[in-house]
Amino acid sequence: MEKMKAIVFNKKSYPDKLVYCEVDKPVPNDNEVLIKMHAVSLNAADYRSMKMGIIPKRKIFGADISGRIETVGKNITQFKTGDEVMGDLASFGFGGLAEYVTAPETALIIKPEQVSFDEAATLPMAAMTALQALRDKANIQKGQKVLIVGSSGGVGTFAVQLAKYFEAEVTGVCSSKKVRQALSLGADYVIDYTKEKFTNKDKRYDIILGINGNYPLTAYRKTLASNGIYVMIGGSLSQIFKSLVFGWILSFGSKKMKSLAAKANRTDLELLAKLLEKGIIKPVIDRHYSLDMTADAMNYLKQGHSTGKVVINIEPNINY
């Protein structure tokens, strides 16, 4: 059996549960491709799954991937050896934190040539979440006022850019050192949460995305304009729980309180890859780590203050 390097989850390993080691190289079945990995971006989904004990079968995390197809199963029709691809493997067993991963073709799209492997790996989960929140849950319209609470993280940096793409007026909420970045991404206004509370202001919003921070649902509701829509995306686990349980109770009258569970699909990923290719959205990459340093990268992400995305470079010799 051929071997490869990977980051394997081991709940007994101390202090980190992510161990850099050698494992069997996966073999694709007839309906899968084998991908030589180039980059993976980390998501809260990786460390939250670990915390909740939801461990992939091969014990290898990493969902948002980019790489080059090395071999294809005999039923594969849409890809060939050498194709550069990107995708979200969260619904297909993860596995991206490794030199090779297998995936069904339904998980993948062709990576646009002008888009780097790094940029491609940032896109799937974070940008798709932002897109589905704005377009599908909030039905965003030109000129609407949008408040993005948690505008500086992986999801937030895409949400600011996508809301501008939909021609909305955008207000970001982040800490002092990220204000300039939010403005550079296109935000019209920024509220520095270390200096003032968005809840204390008179302004009302047509759409509020709750991405990070821990604010009462009643505060979000109060800050909505009539006919406004709040979409809970993330934050602390208690915040998510309260939104799911009490959100519908607070959805009386013209204001709606919704929750998003983003679903990966190729049509949305293709749209986002096009926007990236055209320069309409640009990933913000906070830090790069090599595969053997994944535990450090995950610890950094877990602190909850990264600016944009954290990327693991699997193939260091590629010019990213």
Ligand SMILES: NC(=O)c1ccc[n+]([C@@H]2O[C@H](COP(=O)([O-])OP(=O)(O)OC[C@H]3O[C@@H](n4cnc5c(N)ncnc54)[C@H](OP(=O)(O)O)[C@@H]3O)[C@@H](O)[C@H]2O)c1
């Ligand atoms: N619903 C879904 O389908 C879905 C999908 C993907 C992700 N999520 C969830 O979305 C959340 C965000 O994901 P992410 O990838 O964007 O995380 P992330 O990259 O780790 O977010 C980090 C950012 O959060 C900001 N932040 C922390 N506390 C804040 C506060 N009180 N107010 C405003 N901003 C604050 C930090 O800015 P400062 O350093 O300036 O504080 C930092 O830039 C997670 O909870 C994740 O589980 C949900």
